[in-house]
Amino acid sequence: MLPRGIQNVDLSNIPVARAAYDGAMSAEPINPPPRLLMGPGPINADPRVLRAMSAQLVGQYDPAMTAYMNETMELYRGVFRTQNEATLLVDGTSRAGIEAALISLLEPGDVVLVPIFGRFGHLLREIAERAQADVRVIEREWGTVFTPSEIEAAIIEHKPKLLAVVHGDTSTTVAQPLDELGELCRKHGVLLYTDATASLGGNTFETDQWGIDVVTAGLQKCLGGPSGSAPITLSAAAVDVVNSRKSVEAGIRAEGDAVSAHPVRSNYFDLGQILDYWGPRRLNHHTEATSMLYGARECARLLVEEGLPNAVERHRLHGAAMVEGLRALGFEIFGDQSVRMNNVVGVYIPDGIDGDAGRATMLEDFGIEIGTSFGPLHGKVWRVGVMGYNTRRDAVLTTLAALENVLSRGGVTVTSGAGVGAAVDFYG
Amino acid sequence: MLPRGIQNVDLSNIPVARAAYDGAMSAEPINPPPRLLMGPGPINADPRVLRAMSAQLVGQYDPAMTAYMNETMELYRGVFRTQNEATLLVDGTSRAGIEAALISLLEPGDVVLVPIFGRFGHLLREIAERAQADVRVIEREWGTVFTPSEIEAAIIEHKPKLLAVVHGDTSTTVAQPLDELGELCRKHGVLLYTDATASLGGNTFETDQWGIDVVTAGLQKCLGGPSGSAPITLSAAAVDVVNSRKSVEAGIRAEGDAVSAHPVRSNYFDLGQILDYWGPRRLNHHTEATSMLYGARECARLLVEEGLPNAVERHRLHGAAMVEGLRALGFEIFGDQSVRMNNVVGVYIPDGIDGDAGRATMLEDFGIEIGTSFGPLHGKVWRVGVMGYNTRRDAVLTTLAALENVLSRGGVTVTSGAGVGAAVDFYG
Incomplete structure (x- = not known):
């Protein structure tokens, strides 16, 4: 018997009938078809992560919740392989973490160097441009990476405040070697940021040993969770930059609290404020996305348990x-x-x-x-x-x-x- | 027998011992204490929402996923009481929705009027200031609201592009009546944005009938879900403003695609790009936070079923x-x-x-x-x-x-x- 031919099926849009808003719509309960997700991510979540996310909520300053936050920080120190105190979650997808890092580190006019070797290098450029940084790029054919000397030459030419580079770019499947870049950056007085969304957990990644100042990630690749939470870690030097721009929010500001003349151009992504929420002051900022935190914590537990x-x-x-x-x-x-x-x-x-x-x-x-x-x-x-x-x-x-x-x-x-x-x- | 006295217990910080990152940390599985959350939110999630969130993931362009996205849009039209095509989710907490709305509508120098009668009015001011808008405020004692004529007088004085007002402010428990503001805004050629995070689902809210251009919300109050997803709806007039600033992302831009000279100062919160992801083009932006979408969809199903x-x-x-x-x-x-x-x-x-x-x-x-x-x-x-x-x-x-x-x-x-x-x- 001959197999059925291959049909071209539109994977993108299934039309849903519009109903008047007075109750006519009755969507069925969530019941997704079983899929084995072997693409570049998102992939299937580990069932342990989904079970953790099904736990009931607690209040945002409940002792159980603040303990979970502190444990999550510690677990992600293990995942990022760092001693950075400032290791936490940004509440959004992996690009929320990228934007929080770039917009908190870069002021308008700051020079940032972005080596581009795939789609997500273009994304770093775009986010930095929107932050009104002075963006300099070097480009490489997709499927290849830069040598450290190519990057050093560009650093010498452009004298950036920040080198922003993707580690593994799923669009090309390759990873930029980072092990020499931290030393290069320190030699030239440059901060180093990297997007490790696609690589973290599945490829050697050594935040402290490689001397990387800021790293961001997401759950939906090697961490085995759903998209929607962005782990981030910042070195003391990066925290200094972030805190130099911090203003305590007007609605909760107390006598003597910081007010910056050059604040981060975002409230949601102001890492100074987010650090105050995760830190000992516990200053109210957003309401932590509790279920995503439960999931992110379990992703890290899985990896730290395994080693x-x-x-x-x-x-x-x-x-x-x-x-x-x-x-x-x-x-x-x-x-x-x-x-x-x-x-x-x-x-x-x-x-x-x-x-x-x-x-x-x-x-x-x-x-x-x-x-x-x-x-x-x-x-x-x-x-x-x-x-x-x-x-x-x-x-x-x-x-x-x-x-x-x-x-x-x-x-x-x-x-x-x-x-x-x-x-x-x-x-x- | 005398009852035990009331002790002052610090609810905010439980110290967790720091461990070296080579595997010493072993946090326990998530197992929160049972709580009845009767504060101003977050509150307990409806178990149906948690069950929906425990479903396994599908790919971001799976027909099942795009159908869930379309159904979520339709369900939230029912919740917001609107026919707005542009009704979707922003992937973040409720203040992510607020920032997406304000930063996509306001360009630097645009005049925005913010009536402040509680903490979240201060937040709207802060977010608009960071967007470098020209922010004008009127203030009222906490626990009171403005009369329509007070707001109209301020509109006449300040001639704003946008009136940005909180509906229910949990910090003061009161809600600003909005039913006359839409007509006022149309009369004076002003766009109307409102933050309905605290009120939506538990108080009468009529987006179309009241003539509100943009509304944002969150799941963690009357919608019965966890924080981490921000439903939003935009009128055709608001969509025009947003789309006039749209650039298609460089990494996926095709011949003839839009490039704006005055783009939104954020990639993550660029509602024009987010609408292209939720719309028929399905242009890749962030990876939708699938589990949060499952939860947000179930929150809306609960309300639409009930009416x-x-x-x-x-x-x-x-x-x-x-x-x-x-x-x-x-x-x-x-x-x-x-x-x-x-x-x-x-x-x-x-x-x-x-x-x-x-x-x-x-x-x-x-x-x-x-x-x-x-x-x-x-x-x-x-x-x-x-x-x-x-x-x-x-x-x-x-x-x-x-x-x-x-x-x-x-x-x-x-x-x-x-x-x-x-x-x-x-x-x-």
């Missing part, structure tokens, strides 16, 4: 098994493999296969999501993620089996069982 | 019962009762009772949280909330019984059962 080096090794192992299987299916791997993140693999879509249609078949017939690509890679590259809760042998093998079927139904010649077999052999 | 007028009546009934009980316990009620929100009551703390110690006893001995106050009311007024999931007869009566005990242990003369009895009589 960060073990979590990195888990991602390396299963990511490498996926690569072996993909190669055995005949896929050409995208990007400089010497700097590929453990948790995302890019593959060129084979001739004769429509990228969106292949992804639709993966989703419809196997319940498996793999990723499309942005910018110069759009339509040419699929991205396959192996991260967080889905860093498992069964997830890798199931994805390879489904991909083999999509290739063969699309007319690509493949040996039956080649992908799964290569991965099984690799696991040994 | 908004019924939900408001529920809040009116149980709020009034609480007032009857508090009066029978001898409490003097704070603020202009003709404009009090249904869902929060302020009471003067009786002579001889230490406010913080009384609250600590409520929490320690009864597991019940009531609220302190900010600014001029600090130390003088307790705030008791009756909202969302806790808008229940048993929650009202239990709180009254516990408060009677705190008063009598503090030396205040009360008749046994007076508070509960008055509330029971009121329920009839």
